[in-house]
Structure formats: structure tokens, C-alpha cells
Amino acid sequence: MTTPKLGQSTCECGACHRYFTTTANFDKHRAGEYGGGQYCNDPADVGLVQRANGAWGGPPMSEAQKQARGWVA
Numbered sequence: 731m732t733t734p735k736l737g738q739s740t741c742e743c744g745a746c747h748r749y750f751t752t753t754a755n756f757d758k759h760r761a762g763e764y765g766g767g768q769y770c771n772d773p774a775d776v777g778l779v780q781r782a783n784g785a786w787g788g789p790p791m792s793e794a795q796k797q798a799r800g801w802v803a
């Protein structure tokens with residue numbers, strides 16, 4: 731497995747040592763009660779997709795979603 735270059739928002743989980751594209755995506759894979767009962771879900775089970783660089787992020791946006799944001803004509 732390759733180690734992604736950590737950017738400003740990329741973070742590594744201290745528990746399972748997976749990488750995430752944003753802290754929001756990191757939070758998605760964490761479950762349980764804060765303060766001792768927390769654990770990691772498999773990122774794929776919470777809707778995340780592993781990127782080419784090894785980090786887990788949200789699923790790629792569809793063309794329709796990009797158009798809705800005005801990113802493409």
C-alpha cells in the first residue's frame with residue numbers, strides 16, 4: 731500500500747492507520763461513544779471510496795452533481 735502525501739486536510743486515523751481526504755470523512759468511519767467506546771468502521775461500509783493515493787474519501791461526483799455546482803458547462 732502506498733502512503734499518501736499528507737495535504738492540509740488529509741488525515742490519518744490513529745486507531746486503524748487508514749488515511750482520509752478530510753476530517754469529515756474520517757469522522758464518518760468512527761463510531762461508538764466518545765470517551766472509550768469508539769471504534770473504526772470499514773470505510774467502504776460507510777460509503778467512502780479509496781482513492782488512487784490510498785486515502786479514503788467520498789464517492790466521486792456524478793456529472794449531474796458537478797453541473798449543479800456550476801463546475802462544468
Ligand SMILES: [Zn+2]
Binds near residue numbers: 743759769770771
Ligand atoms: Zn480508524
